[in-house]
Amino acid sequence: MSEKQVSASVIRRLPRYYRFLGMLAENGIQRISSGELSAKMGLTASQIRQDLNCFGGFGQQGYGYNVAALREEIGKILGLSLPKKTILIGAGNLGRAILAHMAFAEKGFSIVGIFDRDEGFAGERLEGVAIQHTDALEEFCRKEKPSVAILCVPKMASQDMVRRLVDLGIKGFWNFSHYDIGVHYPDVAVENVHLGDSLMTLCYEMQALENQKGRE
Amino acid sequence: MSEKQVSASVIRRLPRYYRFLGMLAENGIQRISSGELSAKMGLTASQIRQDLNCFGGFGQQGYGYNVAALREEIGKILGLSLPKKTILIGAGNLGRAILAHMAFAEKGFSIVGIFDRDEGFAGERLEGVAIQHTDALEEFCRKEKPSVAILCVPKMASQDMVRRLVDLGIKGFWNFSHYDIGVHYPDVAVENVHLGDSLMTLCYEMQALENQKGRE
Numbered sequence: 001m002s003e004k005q006v007s008a009s010v011i012r013r014l015p016r017y018y019r020f021l022g023m024l025a026e027n028g029i030q031r032i033s034s035g036e037l038s039a040k041m042g043l044t045a046s047q048i049r050q051d052l053n054c055f056g057g058f059g060q061q062g063y064g065y066n067v068a069a070l071r072e073e074i075g076k077i078l079g080l081s082l083p084k085k086t087i088l089i090g091a092g093n094l095g096r097a098i099l100a101h102m103a104f105a106e107k108g109f110s111i112v113g114i115f116d117r118d119e120g121f122a123g124e125r126l127e128g129v130a131i132q133h134t135d136a137l138e139e140f141c142r143k144e145k146p147s148v149a150i151l152c153v154p155k156m157a158s159q160d161m162v163r164r165l166v167d168l169g170i171k172g173f174w175n176f177s178h179y180d181i182g183v184h185y186p187d188v189a190v191e192n193v194h195l196g197d198s199l200m201t202l203c204y205e206m207q208a209l210e211n212q213k214g215r216e
Numbered sequence: 217m218s219e220k221q222v223s224a225s226v227i228r229r230l231p232r233y234y235r236f237l238g239m240l241a242e243n244g245i246q247r248i249s250s251g252e253l254s255a256k257m258g259l260t261a262s263q264i265r266q267d268l269n270c271f272g273g274f275g276q277q278g279y280g281y282n283v284a285a286l287r288e289e290i291g292k293i294l295g296l297s298l299p300k301k302t303i304l305i306g307a308g309n310l311g312r313a314i315l316a317h318m319a320f321a322e323k324g325f326s327i328v329g330i331f332d333r334d335e336g337f338a339g340e341r342l343e344g345v346a347i348q349h350t351d352a353l354e355e356f357c358r359k360e361k362p363s364v365a366i367l368c369v370p371k372m373a374s375q376d377m378v379r380r381l382v383d384l385g386i387k388g389f390w391n392f393s394h395y396d397i398g399v400h401y402p403d404v405a406v407e408n409v410h411l412g413d414s415l416m417t418l419c420y421e422m423q424a425l426e427n428q429k430g431r432e
Binding site for chain 1: 232235294298309310312317318324364388390404409412413417419421422423424425
């Protein structure tokens with residue numbers, strides 16, 4: 001695994017490479033040139049060569065990339081095989097949808113606990129895991145030592161919850177709340193999914209499109 | 217509204233400014249300096265001044281920013297008040313969660329139709345809107361002329377669906393599928409929410425944290 005600093009924008013593109021290479025493999029494609037990959041992904045071929053060179057260059061001149069080998073290597077760089085005991089905080093609509101929708105296991109995440117402060121959910125099972133009351137968090141975490149939390153609670157409840165979870169040894173957050181964890185806890189890994197921000201960005205793009213049409 | 221080109225990374229930060237200013241306003245804060253805003257947002261004060269100057273500089277030396285005025289201005293730049301008739305394609309777990317979770321109306325999106333190819337859902341109502349079979353899309357779109365589609369269908373079904381929707385006049389996609397719309401339709405606005413990519417990025421960050429700890 002590479003020890004050198006890799007820019008955040010390259011890291012951002014790696015999951016997309018991984019995804020594309022998975023589709024190619026599913027379709028029985030064994031090798032691909034940077035040119036073909038670029039056409040499929042909407043990046044330039046030189047961008048692709050540059051990105052993949054950051055990790056030691058997997059292509060061979062005149063042969064292209066071996067799809068399966070490159071995919072495996074990117075999976076290693078991403079750390080998908082690193083086992084990550086994971087808990088879901090918040091079993092409302094959003095938490096349930098994420099649990100049902102995502103292929104956690106193939107990325108090394110195993111869902112070991114689900115917590116909600118609503119006592120009405122207690123005992124219900126989602127994907128085979130029982131929902132527990134958040135009061136049980138401390139005992140559970142001391143015993144199971146999960147390292148990742150998926151945070152699907154309202155912003156108001158997030159601040160105290162994150163403090164508790166960091167104290168209990170959580171090292172990574174998949175954050176669907178609007179609480180900016182990274183600003184307050186620079187030493188944990190945080191990946192934010194701000195759906196509202198994404199929707200506002202779409203607003204901007206729609207308006208830019210309108211303005212462009214108006215000028216034509 | 218500014219006519220000059222604004223970089224994508226500034227645009228990406230605008231929803232976050234908008235969100236923060238909303239929280240400040242809710243807490244009764246009427247003005248704020250770039251220094252205070254930077255501490256709260258984890259950006260440098262000069263970054264904030266630079267970003268907001270792109271749109272004509274709202275701050276006054278020695279006074280700071282008027283929270284309500286700045287928020288309103290950013291809302292205008294984002295185009296939140298532009299009315300956008302919106303349809304949801306796919307009424308599964310994810311589609312339902314998004315519908316229940318998001319404040320569409322305050323960003324100018326009105327949900328006018330919900331479509332699913334599962335006939336079992338027909339007639340069921342979500343947030344007051346009836347679910348229709350996808351066969352009814354053509355007639356509905358010709359009549360209602362929606363401009364935005366929220367795409368919550370599997371990748372396999374997305375390719376044909378997007379072609380249909382573009383033909384029916386959809387100009388913007390909030391894309392939760394893994395189909396890369398932008399590569400095939402450069403003339404529509406697309407905002408992708410790739411939850412799987414986000415989760416893989418968290419994998420990488422967790423691993424980087426582990427490696428860092430190992431080296432200490």
